[in-house]
Every structure is written in structure tokens, then in C-alpha cells.
Amino acid sequence: MTTPTHLSTAARLVTDFASSGARLSDRADLARFLREHRLATDGAMPITLGDLEEALTLRDAIRVVLTHGPEPASDADAEAIARGQRVLDGLRVTVRLLPDADSVSPLAPAVVDEVRRGLARIAGAWAAVLATGEWRDLRL
Template structure:
């Protein structure tokens, strides 16, 4: 008998983000997700349509990569779009190891939505570094 292992906070965040599926249907849903996972400050979050599309593209790219790793069909273009989103995020690397692995990469932007996406990118980087991404299912 094997003992189930608990996901790290980074893997839990990535899993939750990928699992949004049709639940991430509009800007209000994105705001609710970012707040629920404490990726943005409390208060009003001005989310543009471009912000929303970036979030969906990043989610779809991570899901596509996980599908590919699981041997399922996936959208190759989603990977390209998602990488473009990641390339455009401004993050900074922490010099000292943080207690919270989600703080490994810190958002270097002021915009709340981009900060939230940068924190998701940090979580993705953490699960890639540990190999835990292989345990996340879509």
C-alpha cells in the first residue's frame, strides 16, 4: 500500500488554475479566481479583455503540456501562445530561498492581473523544478 502524498502549494495552484475550464468564462471569473487564491490584493481589479485572454491562453498552454505528457491529444498552438505570455511577464528571482515556494519568482509589475499571472508562472516554475508537474492531472 502506498501513502498518498499531498500536493505542494505550487502544484495545488497550478492544478486549480488548469481545472478552471469553462468556469473561467469572463473577466469576473478571473477576478474571483485571483482573489480566491490570494494572487492579487483585495479591492477592485481592472481586468481588460486582453488580460483575460492572456490568462486563458496561459491556462490552456499548461493544460496542453500536461495532456501531452499524459499521452493525450493537445493543441500545439496553445503551447506557443502560452510561452508568449510567459515571455512577456516581468518577474524577478529572489536571491535568498523563500519559505513560500510561490515566492521564488516575484512579480516585477504593478498591474494586479499581471502580478497574479506572474505568481501562477512562479508556481509553474516551482513544479517544473521539482518534477511535480508530472503528477498534475487535467
């Protein structure tokens, strides 16, 4: 008998984001993903093509790490990770002394733009799974 693995909230978010594939192919899909995962509020959310590109770049980088581990399998993988790191470097997050009860990470967005707040929450979830080592158990 195997013991079932229960993923943390952060791990579920990271897995859903990384495995979104064709479900995340345009701006409407990104808005839907952010709302469904409670990363953005309901209502109008202007999403630029740049926002979509950042989301897809971050998703691709996380997929590479989850698929190949810390050592990229190719130059293309290394470049995907580098591009994803640039997206993360551009997101502003802050650490909360007391995170909200429904928070996936003690890291919280420190930006006003709703789309970037959603991406910052995904970044916080990624930081949580990295810190716990749970990322090694995630499967796409």
C-alpha cells in the same frame, strides 16, 4: 496500501488554474480566481479583455502540457503551447533571494499591474513544478 501524494502549494495553484474550466470564463471569474488564491488584493481590479485572453491562453497551454506531456498530440496543441509561451515571455518576474513565507516560488512578479502580477505568480508556480519535476504527477 498507497502512499498519499501531497502536492506542493505551487502544484495546487497550477492544478486549480489549469482545471478552472467554466469557472474561469469572464473577467469577474478571473478577479475571483486571483483573489481566492491570494494572487491579488481585495478591492477594485480593472481587468481588460486582453488580460482575460492572456489568462485563458496560459491556462490552455498548461492544460495541454499536463495532459499530453512535453510532446504535443496535435498541431493545435503545439499552437496552444506556443501561444502560452508568448504569454509567459511577456510576464516580468524577478528572483527573490529570500522568498516570502507564503510564496509558492522564489520567482516574484516584477510588474505593477495587479492582474499581470497574478499571472506572474502562476508562472512562478509553473516554474517551481517544472524545476522539481512535480508537473509529471499532476492530474486534471
